[in-house]
Amino acid sequence: MPPAMHRIDGSATGSLASTSLTGGIAGRSVDVTMGTSAEPAPGTGADSYSAIAEDYARFSEPAYFAVPARELLALLAVTSSTRLLDVGCGTGALTERAAQVIGDSGLLVAGDRSPGMLAVCRRKARSASLLACALPRLPHPDGTFDAVTASFVLSHLAEPMSALVEMARVLRPGGVLGVSSWVDTAVTTAPGRLWQEQLERHVRPGDLEAISARHVPAEAALADPRALSGVLERAGLAIREVVVREFQVHIATEAFIASRSVSAAAQHVRAHLSPADWQRCLAVAAADLVASFGHQLSFGLRACLACARNVP
Numbered sequence: 001m002p003p004a005m006h007r008i009d010g011s012a013t014g015s016l017a018s019t020s021l022t023g024g025i026a027g028r029s030v031d032v033t034m035g036t037s038a039e040p041a042p043g044t045g046a047d048s049y050s051a052i053a054e055d056y057a058r059f060s061e062p063a064y065f066a067v068p069a070r071e072l073l074a075l076l077a078v079t080s081s082t083r084l085l086d087v088g089c090g091t092g093a094l095t096e097r098a099a100q101v102i103g104d105s106g107l108l109v110a111g112d113r114s115p116g117m118l119a120v121c122r123r124k125a126r127s128a129s130l131l132a133c134a135l136p137r138l139p140h141p142d143g144t145f146d147a148v149t150a151s152f153v154l155s156h157l158a159e160p161m162s163a164l165v166e167m168a169r170v171l172r173p174g175g176v177l178g179v180s181s182w183v184d185t186a187v188t189t190a191p192g193r194l195w196q197e198q199l200e201r202h203v204r205p206g207d208l209e210a211i212s213a214r215h216v217p218a219e220a221a222l223a224d225p226r227a228l229s230g231v232l233e234r235a236g237l238a239i240r241e242v243v244v245r246e247f248q249v250h251i252a253t254e255a256f257i258a259s260r261s262v263s264a265a266a267q268h269v270r271a272h273l274s275p276a277d278w279q280r281c282l283a284v285a286a287a288d289l290v291a292s293f294g295h296q297l298s299f300g301l302r303a304c305l306a307c308a309r310n311v312p
């Protein structure tokens, strides 16, 4: 079956051999065409996020992404007159807060390659201009923005360096870039390991690692503050601050399962099971998690938050 063409609101509109997205900023419009050779399983492939956007917004964003996004934004000292691009905005973890600060005074552009994620972001940050874009390319002229953010996005890129150089290009001289990356992942926590073991029962050994390597090829390389500083410096940026913060996650076991079910690994397993077997997999995972940890889970997740300046 050929892939469907998605409108910016995430709804399927037909069947084409490529997905064409249109976005715009302050009167400029942008066309990004992403070729797709075969229909991926839901939640996997180049735009692995559209299929899971609503669940991401409901379960994953509040549990893992909202607090680090707010802290990253705080590092950049954004004001009401800032011209900000939030690239890889997802469902708006950072954009929503930026919209509250910037309002209609400055400029706020929220860019993502996933139409489904953009559609949710639009609901939460109405003053933001939405932009369909795929790093490492951005459509803006040099020096358009005072600040650019990419919160938990660089890990998705095979070559984060070229994306950083591009983000620096659209910053004005002296403008600031804010990026974040996970030091720990949900899999490195005790409940996360138990969940992963459950998934692994349904696939060949090594399958889930291979999926993660495809989905977040740079995750391991950026999971360290020195490595993140190094890549920012090699992109020609001057480090202002790189910090490792631990965020406490308190989440009901049921919500934890929902938040982990949106991962590329879980979507892969789900695509290869019958609906009944997937439900059984979830039920066994829930029983194991409740037996080991109870109905309420608490764990810490560390992330690197970095702020760097575009040197004039």
Ligand SMILES: C[S@@+](CC[C@H](N)C(=O)[O-])C[C@H]1O[C@@H](n2cnc3c(N)ncnc32)[C@H](O)[C@@H]1O
Pocket: 049, 061, 065, 066, 069, 087, 088, 089, 090, 091, 092, 093, 094, 111, 112, 113, 114, 117, 133, 134, 135, 136, 150, 151, 152, 153, 156, 157
């Ligand atoms: C882990 S989510 C983070 C979303 C949001 N920044 C947050 O903190 O919740 C990664 C986002 O990056 C987007 N993304 C991944 N690769 C991208 C690329 N090459 N260009 C633009 N967006 C990309 C995905 O579609 C997804 O919305």
